[in-house]
Amino acid sequence: MTVKKRILSGMRPTGPLHLGNYHGALDNWIAMQEEYECFFFIADWHALTSDYENPGNISHFVQEMMIDWLSAGLSPEKCNLFVQSSVMEHAELFLLLSMITPVPWLERNPTYKDQIIQLDNKDLSTFGFLGYPVLQAADIIMYKANGVPVGIDQVPHIEITREIARRFNYLYGNVFPEPDAILTQSSKILGLDRRKMSKSYNNAIYLSDSQEDIRTKVSTMITDPNRARRKDPGNPEICNVFEFHRLYSPPSIVDEINSQCRLAAVGCVDCKKIMSENLVNALAPIREKRKYFEERPEMVQEIIASGNQRAKAVARETMKEVRGAVRI
Numbered sequence: 001m002t003v004k005k006r007i008l009s010g011m012r013p014t015g016p017l018h019l020g021n022y023h024g025a026l027d028n029w030i031a032m033q034e035e036y037e038c039f040f041f042i043a044d045w046h047a048l049t050s051d052y053e054n055p056g057n058i059s060h061f062v063q064e065m066m067i068d069w070l071s072a073g074l075s076p077e078k079c080n081l082f083v084q085s086s087v088m089e090h091a092e093l094f095l096l097l098s099m100i101t102p103v104p105w106l107e108r109n110p111t112y113k114d115q116i117i118q119l120d121n122k123d124l125s126t127f128g129f130l131g132y133p134v135l136q137a138a139d140i141i142m143y144k145a146n147g148v149p150v151g152i153d154q155v156p157h158i159e160i161t162r163e164i165a166r167r168f169n170y171l172y173g174n175v176f177p178e179p180d181a182i183l184t185q186s187s188k189i190l191g192l193d194r195r196k197m198s199k200s201y202n203n204a205i206y207l208s209d210s211q212e213d214i215r216t217k218v219s220t221m222i223t224d225p226n227r228a229r230r231k232d233p234g235n236p237e238i239c240n241v242f243e244f245h246r247l248y249s250p251p252s253i254v255d256e257i258n259s260q261c262r263l264a265a266v267g268c269v270d271c272k273k274i275m276s277e278n279l280v281n282a283l284a285p286i287r288e289k290r291k292y293f294e295e296r297p298e299m300v301q302e303i304i305a306s307g308n309q310r311a312k313a314v315a316r317e318t319m320k321e322v323r324g325a326v327r328i
Contacts, residue, residue, distance in 0.1 A: 007036045007182065008145040010043040010084065013061035014051060017068040018204035019189055020197030023247070028149055028184040030073040038079035039143050039311065042066065045084050045091075046136070049129045050122055066300055068207050071290040082307035084139065089315035093138040096326060100167055101134050109133055110156050137161040140179050141168075142315050147182040155181045172325035187247055190240050192221045208290060211280045218244075218276035223268045224261075234261040234268070241268070241275055249278045 009029065011017075017026065029040055042065050047058050062083055074081060084090055107130070140148055140161050148158050158181040165176040190196060191203030198204060205217050223241050227234040236242035236258050245254050253274065260266040293300055 004035070004037040005146040006039065006143060007032060007147045007149060008039040008041070008140050008143050008179075009149050010041040010046070010139060011065060012043045012047045013058055013065045014047050015057075015061060015199040016064055016206045016208050017072075018197055018199065018206045020191070020204065022072060022207060023187040023189050024151065025149070025184075025186070026069065026072050026074075028186070029079075032149060033075060033078040036147075039145065039314075040069070040074065040079055040081055041139065041311070042083045043139070046132060049126075049132045050124065052126070052128070053122075062304075063297070063300060064208070066304055067290060067293045070293050070300070070303070071286045072207065076303045076307060080307050080310050081303065082311040083304060086304075086308040087142075087311050087315050089312070089319045090135070090138050090142060092319060093142055093322060094135045096322065097134050097138055097164055097168065098131060100171060101131075101137075101164055103130075105160060105163060106130050106133060109160065133157060133160045134164065137164040141165050141176040142318050143311075144177055144318065145179045146177065147180045149182045149184045151186055152183060155183075168325075175321050175325050188243055189247065190243070192217055194222045194240050205279075207283070207286055209283075211287075214280050214283070215276045218272050218279065219269075221272060223271070227268065230267045231264050233264045236261045241272055244279060245271075245275050248282045249275060253278070 009025065011021065011025065029038070032038060042062050044058050044062055047061075048055060051058065066081065069081065070076075136157060137160065140158075141164075148161075150158060158179060162178040165178050169176060191198060191201055192205070193201065193203045195201055195203060205214060209217070218241075221241050221244075224234040224236075224239040226232075226238075239261070242254075242257065242261070245257055249257070257266065257271060257274070261271065
């Protein structure tokens with residue numbers, strides 16, 4: 001019998017999931033649950049690193065995120081779905097790892113200074129924000145994950161985890177495997193304004209959006225910036241709407257739009273209408289499943305509770321080893 005390799009990943013519950021989240025991570029997770037033993041968690045403690053002043057919405061978004069996951073296709077029968085803060089062992093391992101992690105490792109984290117600049121409207125001069133890679137390492141090695149699915153830009157985060165695991169093993173004995181970064185492919189998808197799709201930019205299409213919300217948002221999308229008039233030829237390669245066509249329209253429509261846009265045979269308004277209907281149709285199964293789970297909040301809570309218990313069972317065994325190794 002072939003033993004499946006174990007993977008782990010998580011998302012911060014800072015708001016409803018949008019198409020950028022779906023194509024950037026969730027779609028890969030759904031495929032991976034068929035091949036790996038998967039642990040996927042809602043990282044509510046991580047959400048506090050940037051939203052510690054306004055934590056009130058986090059619990060609401062935990063429920064909403066789980067509904068999004070289930071609606072998109074994650075199955076509690078195929079993977080372990082749980083909430084980080086419900087497994088207190090994460091905090092204990094975070095504390096122990098923080099004792100052995102050199103501060104320069106955290107300060108050289110490539111996203112640390114970038115995030116401080118990008119989120120200049122928040123005070124991020126906290127230990128929690130500096131030390132979140134240690135909590136991230138605790139999340140991963142707690143379950144002795146063989147790998148973590150990430151995009152190429154997140155590989156340095158996994159390398160810090162590997163360094164921390166290596167240092168623990170050097171000091172206390174071989175307890176943790178060093179997890180590998182499993183590079184995943186993600187489709188290029190930008191927000192309505194051609195910037196990165198983000199809740200903070202108010203440019204996102206959400207999995208929970210209604211049909212009319214989707215149509216309205218698509219109608220505002222920026223297209224080829226060089227196509228000022230209807231009769232001007234366009235360039236689909238620099239048009240964000242065309243990228244959505246590639247994801248959500250049939251190949252024949254994609255080819256037709258590609259040709260007609262370059263000849264000014266189709267206008268941007270009509271192009272958006274065609275794409276929005278294909279997007280609405282593609283997201284219809286998710287909307288239907290979402291309605292099902294929204295009407296059954298007790299079922300969602302049961303799924304969370306069951307996932308928490310399975311995660312706790314693994315975490316308890318790991319921490320027995322850790323305490324024995326540290327001799328505390």
